[in-house]
Amino acid sequence: MFKLKTTDEKCKARRGELETPHGTIQTPVFMNVATCGAIKGGLSSEDLEEIGCQVMLSNTYHLHLRPGDKLVYDMGGLQKFTGWKGPTLTDSGGFQVFSLSGLRKIKEEGVYFSSHIDGKRIFMGPEESMQIQSHLASTIAMAFDECIENPAEYNYTKRSCERTVRWLERCRAEMDRLNAHPDTINKGQMLFGINQGSTYEDLRIEHMKAIREIPCDGYAIGGLAVGESAEEMYRIIDAVEPYMPTDKPRYLMGVGTPQNILEAVYRGVDFFDCVMPSRNARHGNVFTWNGKMNLCNEKYARDARPIDENCNCPACRHHSRSYIRHLIKAKEALGMMLAVSHNLYFYNELMRKIREALDGGYFYSFYQKYHNLLAERNPD
């Protein structure tokens, strides 16, 4: 059940709560990406609690291939398997099928593709995706859709969107069947539908109107941050948002920079996820309230300060820029681990401050203060 608590007076930003079988999610929220059931960089489920994570996101495609969703089911589902006690979300596998696997063939029934691990031929359609996610027993399952790269051809996008609507109907029916099945671990598994339509406003709106007729626990905007500019992304959110149900959470998939997130909250989005915090950490890029800094820069070699003097993350509480820089340059696992901790903490903290601003009625001034400060530049 989603409860919309407040909407900002000067923009579309929303403060809400999603009750789930695994706990209540305070929105806006950033979901921490644990692709294969663990955060890249070596953070454990206990570390996730410490850095303020609310929702752990895992990838259906990866877990289906390894260790196998049946194994995760046998071990009691994602929560028991990983030790993460809060809500989880699994994507549908669709995005990875289209971006990672080779030799794919899309048909009405689903997608034939080959595993990026061993090349094995695999079929995945809406029913298979729901079955796998039911095995994983995530709190929220995502609908199986086709994620098209931008730019995309208009007519292809239109036909693909129509098929995605039919796929969502099949997802809904299959999830209902699974949730009623006695062997299912999480019988209250939620389903989010996904809006597509590339950068065509009319297709986006038409598709949103169609999928909102299929009862889901939330609706996502998919197929953005896949090649188009940030301005195009904001234009599409602005176009489609008025057609999204207000009483359901909205999830902007795979987005983005701190600035992107603030802009999307401003436009009425509630859920986010992105690999940016961990991917940036690998290269020594860490986020601060004054923008991004690269620790590999020579000027931090003897800098005894923490990454961010106002940050309370495990890296900033105990370690210096100098030490973390050394570890990253020496390719020590601890360097990556500390940088990922910091970046995820920063994202979770950004969302907490956004919620606080919404609760306190000052989101618009918060937005005005930070939407440029958060843009990429090198502080100090």
Add this chain to the structure above:
Amino acid sequence: MFKLKTTDEKCKARRGELETPHGTIQTPVFMNVATCGAIKGGLSSEDLEEIGCQVMLSNTYHLHLRPGDKLVYDMGGLQKFTGWKGPTLTDSGGFQVFSLSGLRKIKEEGVYFSSHIDGKRIFMGPEESMQIQSHLASTIAMAFDECIENPAEYNYTKRSCERTVRWLERCRAEMDRLNAHPDTINKGQMLFGINQGSTYEDLRIEHMKAIREIPCDGYAIGGLAVGESAEEMYRIIDAVEPYMPTDKPRYLMGVGTPQNILEAVYRGVDFFDCVMPSRNARHGNVFTWNGKMNLCNEKYARDARPIDENCNCPACRHHSRSYIRHLIKAKEALGMMLAVSHNLYFYNELMRKIREALDGGYFYSFYQKYHNLLAERNPD
């Protein structure tokens, strides 16, 4: 100051305490290897406290090349740089100069070699090694020696040992000079001499007799576990131990398996270090009181038990064999991190139990119970 508390009645095992400027070390002790100033696998200084580490060991050669000992000095020494608050030990750089670097040339004054990172020509002699370790400000510095691979030629070994004695005299003089210097961070830095002599008992004894005349805070047996069998190693310890001062700690460098350690404690050794816990972890090999097990084995795929049901390490308290196995197979950093945590905890716990047995006067029966159980085999 080393205080010998008890010696076992039936064997040479010793229970002692080494007071240092950075805290008291309870012996026998296993030192946890943080080559570049961080444990391989991503454990932080806070994690080290949790797994019962007493001494962190870092490598002079690695830190000299990266980030540079001058940088560590500028940051206040190893403790401040890494955040590890307990005692530290640095090796002399000698072992790595001989095992890692290319194109080395040994002369009376020291060793000319090229960096394994960028090929740069570097010179290191006894004075340079002491200066670097003084910069690092470790609690215990190791003497600069030549570590010869086994088997070694008799006459070469004899000449090398004679040079190593002359090098120790130079180390002692330089360390005294540095400890009296106003700019030195740790003015109470300790120095351990190193016994060499390959597998020749007469050379080992002759060398030990020579170096014990040079006042050191402890004496190490070096040049073992470098190609010879475990039996040869035990034979050499048995031969040289009667010539080691009883009022100084003894350190068997780079050793070894849990069984090796128990056998060496039995023979009168107090200090140990080894990369085995982390190197094994990388391949899914974890230590238990019933021997080593390989988590990659298919039979653990659905095993919900912790690695060791009687273990209280962070990995065993929170995670299953099944999950850790999956992470290691998927090459997730967390898998390595958990396996290293477990293995180091196991080593630290082994030493704690050895000390407890010595304190309780039942070490000999402890030794009899475990010296075969700890041998390598696959439990369950």
